[in-house]
Each structure stands twice: as structure tokens, then as C-alpha cells.
Amino acid sequence: MAFMKRSYGGVQPYIPCGLLRIRIPFVHFKISPPEIATGLMNACTSYGALAVLITTLGLDPEVAWALVVFETMLYTCNWLLGEPSICGWITPAMAIVVVYLEGFDPGVTRIQALTAVELELAAMFIILGLTGLSKKLNTLVPPAIKAGIVLGAGVNAVYARLKEGGALDTVTYGCLAGLIVVFFLMFSQRIRKHMAEHRFLQILGNYSFLWAVMVLFIVGGITGEFDYDFSGEIIKVPDFGALFATVSPFFIGWPSAELWISALPIAVIAWVIAYGDFITVQQLGLQAQREDEYIEFDPNRTNVICGIRNCLLGLFAPYPALAGPLSAPYCVATYQRYKQSGRQGMDSIYDGSGTNIIFTVIGLFIYPLYEASLAASAALLVVVLCIQGFVCAQICFDLARDKLDQGIAGMIAGFIIARGGGFGLIAGVVLYLLLCDTAKIKSDYAGNKERQRIEDEKTQKMLDELAARREAFKKGELQEEEA
Secondary structure (H helix, E strand, O other): OOOOOOOEOOOOOEEEEOOOOEEOOOOOOOOOHHHHHHHHHHHHHHHHHHHHHHOOOOHHHHHHHHHHHHHHHHHHHHHHHOOOOOOOOOHHHHHHHHHHHOOOOOOOHHHHHHHHHHHHHHHHHHHHHHHHHHHHHHHHEEEEEEEHHHHHHHHHHHHHOOOOOHHHHHHHHHHHHHHHHHHHHHOHHHOOOOOOOOHHHHHHHHHHHHHHHHHHHHHHHOOOOOOOOOOOOEEOOHHHHHHHHHHHHHOOOOOHHHHHHHHHHHHHHHHHHHHHHHHHHHHHHHHEEOOEEOOOOOOHHHHHHHHHHHHHHHHOOOOOOOOOOOOHHHHHHHHHHHHHHHHHHHHOOOHHHHHHHHHHHHHHOOOHHHHHHHHHHHHHHHHHHHHHHHHHHHHHHHHHOOOHHHHHHHHHHHHHHHHHHHHHHHHHHHHHHOOOOOOHHHHHHHHHHHHHHHHHHHHHHHHHHHHHHHHHHOOOOOOOOOO
16 A cells, blocks of 8 residues: 555655656555566566577676666666656667677677667757757658658568578577467457457457467477576576676776767667657557546656666666667556556556566566576567567558658668668668758658647647546536545
């Protein structure tokens, strides 16, 4: 039970700290039992990057495990500092980051290059959040370049994981089982169109990645593709000292000037990709609003918290998936339960999101889960990145405004796949300026401003409607929901 209670229609209690809102478990929010299970499910998702940590960064498996745990522990910054969402990676950016890193010699240089990307991204998040310039910067990026970056990230993710000699050739049955299940449950019209009427199908769809992981584990084990080697240890704490000594710039040295310069386009690409998640987080939350609680969504605070997480990672444990604002499957599931179950089912949104993140972290100390995920890490990464490839392709075609945008986007994606993210971004800007006349450039800028205006207007309308309903409750025109 939470020690502090909110008034009906008010903001969940917190300790003010400038832009941030500090909340402490059992003081400002309580544990929500149903989210314990989803948090433990989320722990499985966190191991999706093990294969990259071991192969691309060259980390020892135990050090890679410690890095996953440390990165996931920073999710707690969300509920601690005032965010009501469940955060995660900037997943589509991971493939671009990996290709960028593989352009350097294995070892310390790759880790330093990743440090540069992460710290530059952190600076962008924090500066844009504190100044409120995030929307303005997004308005300046033409739709063709946004679409090309997103498409390049998505296609590159699929290409990097499915190319010949990769996981699909070495753990074929595990990969195929996971891909078939997750695509059928997450995207197929055969099941999605019936979810609203059937609770069982909702559970299948909302936790599609979990079921895919379970099937993947089982099929890989039965076929002998995954070599499960369980030590018998149940609970174990990683050696964080060894982790920091292996990857932190305080121990291995800071990036050179050349690395800082080469990392900048990658950081910009990651920010462009992440911006869409900031909008998604806010819209999901507004759609889930109830009359009994006012949930503060502040994109500037979201930027700052993402910046803090990336800064801590860059300084102590750089992570190729970076730190983003949204873990879509778990955020959607928690928000839906918050909206549907009422105050008796989940008193505050922070009960649900906080519980999920807390038990995601706890789940990572369950050592058999790590051992199983390590054996299946290559197949897990295939499933994670193929999902992102599909979603990125959908987003790309929504962003492109005309045929010229589509053509430029396709070329940018090709440049990214062939020569990496930095080259792709520069080539995209040059191609855009070469092909588009002044009228097109002005039209794109005006279109971006109009999209932002419509988005802001939509958000304000939802807030006004919510305020009107709360006022009706205060006047007794509507019946209050019992706490």
C-alpha cells in the first residue's frame, strides 16, 4: 500500500525536483500484483541483445550479463524521476549502431566508439529537453530523410540478422519458430481483428513476444540447437566491478577526437528514430487517462530522463541498443489494464509501470533465465530485430509525403545498408538538396509544422475533454468511481 494518497482527479503524490517528479515505492505508489508477471516476462526481452554484446563488443558472457542487468536497472529512472511509461531500447537504431561499430577493430576501440555515440545522444536528449527545442528540431528534418532513416534502420536490422552464415543458418528451427509465432500474434489480421471480442486472444496478442520466446526456447531445446547448460544456481548477482573495468571510459580510456566526430551522425539518427516514441508514449497515455487521476505527460521531461539514462550508460556501461522512452508491448498492456480495471484494479498508473520495471530488474537476477537466454541469444536477436524491421517499414511509408520522398527514402536506406548510418545520413541530405526545389523544401517544412500543430491540437483536445469530465464529477453530474 502507498503511504501517500492522491485526491480524486489529482496528480499522484511526488517530491518536486524542478522538471522531475520523484516517487518512491510504498510511499508514492504501491506494487500491482498482475504487473509482477509482466515484469518477469519483460526480463526475457532484456536478454535480446546478449548476442551483440558477446560477438560485436567481444565481451565475456558473464560481463555481458552484468551489462544487461545494469542497463535494465536504469529503467527505474522512469518511475523514480516522474515518467509514467515503461521504457526500453531505441531498438531500430541497434542495427545501425552495430554496423558502425563493426567498422572498427574489435576490442577497446569499438567500446570507445559506442561510448561516444551514447554520450552525444545523452547530450542531445538533455539539451533538447531542458530548452524545449525537441519539437523545433523535429520540424526541421524533412519527411524524406526521416522516412529514409527509419526504413534504413529497419531493413538493415533484418539484413544484418538474416544474411548467410548468421543465426538463421546455425539455429534455424529456433529462429523460424520464434518468427512464425511473433508475426502471427503481433501482426496477423487473422488474430488481431478478433482481439477486441476475445480476452484469450488479447492475452496472446498483448504478450506475443513472450509466447514467441517460450516457443523458441522449447523448439530450440527439442531440436538440440540450443545447448542449455544450467549451473544449478538460482539467484546470482553480477560482478559489476568487472563490468566497469572492461567497458567504462574511466578504466579503458576516452574516445579520440576522430571517434567523437564519426559518432555524431549515428547519435543524430538515433534521436530521429527515438522522437517517434516520444509522441507514441504521450498518445498511449492520453488514451488511457481516467477521471480519478491526472497523469502528467511532459515530452521535455521524457527527453531529460532518456538523456540521464544514456549518460550513465555512456560513462559506466555503454550499450548498443541505447536508452529510449518506450517498450511498446509492455507499455500498451499495462495502460490497457489501467484503463479497463479502474481504480480498484490499479489505483495509479505508477503502480503498474513501477511494478513492471521493478520486477523486470528482479527477474534478471534469476540466473537460470539468463542461462537459457544465453543459449538462445542469437535466435532472440533475430526475432527482436525482424519485428523492428516490419514496424519500421510501416512507419516509413506513413512519413513519406509523395513519390519523391519515397525514392529518396529508398536511396537513404540503401546507403545505410551499403555504407553505414553516417554515410547514409550525409548522402541523404545531399540527395534531398539536389533533387528538391525551393518550393518542395518550403512545402516539407510547412507540412512538418502542420503535422506538429495537428498533433498538439489533438493532445490539447484530449486534455480538455478529460478536464471537462473531471469538472462534471466535481459538480456531481457524474458518479465517482469508488477507490
